[in-house]
Amino acid sequence: MTTLSTKADDIARVLEDEIVGGLIPPDTVLRQEMLSERFDVSRTPVREALRRLAALGLVSFEPNRGVRVRSISAHELHEAFLVRAELEALATEVATPKMTPDDLAEMDAVERRFGELTLELRDQARSGVTGDATLFVEWMQANYAFHDVIYRVAELPLVERIAKSARRTFIGDRVWRARAELDQLYAKNDLQHRAIREAIGAGSATAARALAREHVLSSNTLIEVVLETLGASGREPGWG
Amino acid sequence: MTTLSTKADDIARVLEDEIVGGLIPPDTVLRQEMLSERFDVSRTPVREALRRLAALGLVSFEPNRGVRVRSISAHELHEAFLVRAELEALATEVATPKMTPDDLAEMDAVERRFGELTLELRDQARSGVTGDATLFVEWMQANYAFHDVIYRVAELPLVERIAKSARRTFIGDRVWRARAELDQLYAKNDLQHRAIREAIGAGSATAARALAREHVLSSNTLIEVVLETLGASGREPGWG
DNA sequence: GAGTCTCCTTTTGGATCCAGATTCGCGGTG
DNA sequence: CACCGCGAATCTGGATCCAAAAGGAGACTC
Numbered sequence: 001m002t003t004l005s006t007k008a009d010d011i012a013r014v015l016e017d018e019i020v021g022g023l024i025p026p027d028t029v030l031r032q033e034m035l036s037e038r039f040d041v042s043r044t045p046v047r048e049a050l051r052r053l054a055a056l057g058l059v060s061f062e063p064n065r066g067v068r069v070r071s072i073s074a075h076e077l078h079e080a081f082l083v084r085a086e087l088e089a090l091a092t093e094v095a096t097p098k099m100t101p102d103d104l105a106e107m108d109a110v111e112r113r114f115g116e117l118t119l120e121l122r123d124q125a126r127s128g129v130t131g132d133a134t135l136f137v138e139w140m141q142a143n144y145a146f147h148d149v150i151y152r153v154a155e156l157p158l159v160e161r162i163a164k165s166a167r168r169t170f171i172g173d174r175v176w177r178a179r180a181e182l183d184q185l186y187a188k189n190d191l192q193h194r195a196i197r198e199a200i201g202a203g204s205a206t207a208a209r210a211l212a213r214e215h216v217l218s219s220n221t222l223i224e225v226v227l228e229t230l231g232a233s234g235r236e237p238g239w240g
Numbered sequence: 241m242t243t244l245s246t247k248a249d250d251i252a253r254v255l256e257d258e259i260v261g262g263l264i265p266p267d268t269v270l271r272q273e274m275l276s277e278r279f280d281v282s283r284t285p286v287r288e289a290l291r292r293l294a295a296l297g298l299v300s301f302e303p304n305r306g307v308r309v310r311s312i313s314a315h316e317l318h319e320a321f322l323v324r325a326e327l328e329a330l331a332t333e334v335a336t337p338k339m340t341p342d343d344l345a346e347m348d349a350v351e352r353r354f355g356e357l358t359l360e361l362r363d364q365a366r367s368g369v370t371g372d373a374t375l376f377v378e379w380m381q382a383n384y385a386f387h388d389v390i391y392r393v394a395e396l397p398l399v400e401r402i403a404k405s406a407r408r409t410f411i412g413d414r415v416w417r418a419r420a421e422l423d424q425l426y427a428k429n430d431l432q433h434r435a436i437r438e439a440i441g442a443g444s445a446t447a448a449r450a451l452a453r454e455h456v457l458s459s460n461t462l463i464e465v466v467l468e469t470l471g472a473s474g475r476e477p478g479w480g
Numbered sequence: 481g482a483g484t485c486t487c488c489t490t491t492t493g494g495a496t497c498c499a500g501a502t503t504c505g506c507g508g509t510g
Numbered sequence: 511c512a513c514c515g516c517g518a519a520t521c522t523g524g525a526t527c528c529a530a531a532a533g534g535a536g537a538c539t540c
Contacts, residue, residue: 006303006493008291032522042495044284047523048291051248055295063246064501064522079398086326158319162402246523272492282525287493304492304531485538490531497526502519509514 008048011039015049019058019069020168026071030059056165072169074227080169081220085213087163088147092196092212095154096205104201107149111193114142118190125183139186146193150200150212185222192218248288251279255289259298259309260408266311270299296405312409314467320409321460327403328387329453332436335394336445344441347389351433354382358430365423379426386433390440390452425462432458 018024032043050067053059059067117139151160192215199208258264272283293299299307357379391400432455439448
């Protein structure tokens with residue numbers, strides 16, 4: 001039985017998830033000793049993990065002062081959506097002529113699931129229940145699953161990697177708290193998915209491309225509206 | 241007097257340049273001790289630097305076996321061009337309405353310089369001189385300088401960062417050896433730059449966008465043709 | 481003679497140790 | 511009372527040390 005992975009990589013993956021998931025909020029200072037105790041290792045692999053996160057742009061080193069979780073500005077969030085819009089448009093265009101009937105069937109299945117979750121989520125949002133975030137997380141994952149089918153068919157690993165890393169700047173937790181205002185986004189996303197699916201089914205790469213681009217861009221505008229209504233919402237640390 | 245930068249970052253920057261510049265060829269195994277001797281430090285900062293390079297995708301860790309400089313496949317190179325095409329198109333579109341007369345003047349100056357170098361390079365290519373690569377490097381830098389004006393005006397740091405990182409997969413050294421076959425690329429690049437400049441000057445964001453996209457894509461096809469004619473060209477280590 | 485087992489060298493991953501930088505509190509000074 | 515300087519506590523960056531994994535040469539077996 002070989003190790004197959006190094007501790008630095010394991011730690012990096014965990015921290016990565018926690019940062020992009022909003023569990024570790026922006027501007028948090030990560031103390032090396034704290035992390036080394038938590039993961040029960042020395043500071044050496046911790047620092048290597050932090051270097052990786054720094055290269056990914058998730059944290060920033062301030063020499064002799066510590067590492068800080070980077071906060072995403074509104075501008076950066078906007079840019080991330082622009083990047084995703086272009087790259088998902090590209091992936092959709094490339095994927096369209098490569099779609100097999102099986103792939104289309106998978107898209108339908110994923111989309112059906114997404115549609116169901118959308119309904120549930122809209123119900124919950126309208127009823128004003130401030131329940132847990134699990135439903136939202138599921139919905140988000142189903143949303144991504146739809147796009148992931150496209151990425152898989154497109155066979156553009158580099159594009160996929162970059163787009164997914166741009167996807168991460170979208171802090172789920174922050175937006176989740178405003179889910180009551182997201183009714184429009186839920187409905188529109190669902191409709192746009194169907195439109196993309198139909199364009200792909202019709203074999204129109206250019207239409208599918210345009211729809212994919214608009215889909216991401218419209219998500220962007222809605223998210224920005226929501227964040228604006230939220231204003232400078234307070235944020236609990238929930239960590240440290 | 242503070243340090244302002246850490247050794248790991250310094251080392252990472254140097255290695256980064258050497259890898260993207262082709263000075264350290266793909267598939268090279270980087271021995272930690274060798275690097276620590278070279279930079280006169282211990283292996284600790286060396287490994288942190290390597291972690292950063294790994295996160296950037298320039299090297300890959302093989303647990304307990306070492307780090308290897310990643311070789312870019314033809315498919316990856318193609319993808320990198322696709323990404324650049326989309327993102328430079330986006331940046332050009334965004335930059336167009338923001339261009340001031342001063343910016344346009346700078347574009348003209350940079351483009352003039354690029355045109356001169358293009359002529360020189362075509363002369364050298366036709367004369368069959370197998371001189372040093374400095375002229376090619378200058379030409380490449382002038383080429384990038386043109387696009388950099390657009391990036392600066394667009395004010396999309398994230399887009400710029402991603403596009404430039406995609407730019408790096410283009411190993412200058414490898415293509416340089418085929419410069420005699422690149423006469424078309426030289427001429428076409430120059431003409432396309434002018435077309436982009438004119439579209440921006442005319443304030444047509446959509447035209448500029450389309451031209452920028454085609455510009456990058458046509459570079460791609462030409463590069464691929466060249467690499468194909470080169471076939472599986474041998475490569476000297478020149479290192480280690 | 482080919483294949484395999486063993487031992488030794490090399491190299492990596494991780495732990496521990498040390499020097500320098502930053503922070504903070506405390507007392508002195510105008 | 512505000513301000514400056516000094517020293518301890520804290521934390522980072524880097525060096526050194528150690529265990530374990532991979533690789534390779536030689537002996538041993540069939």
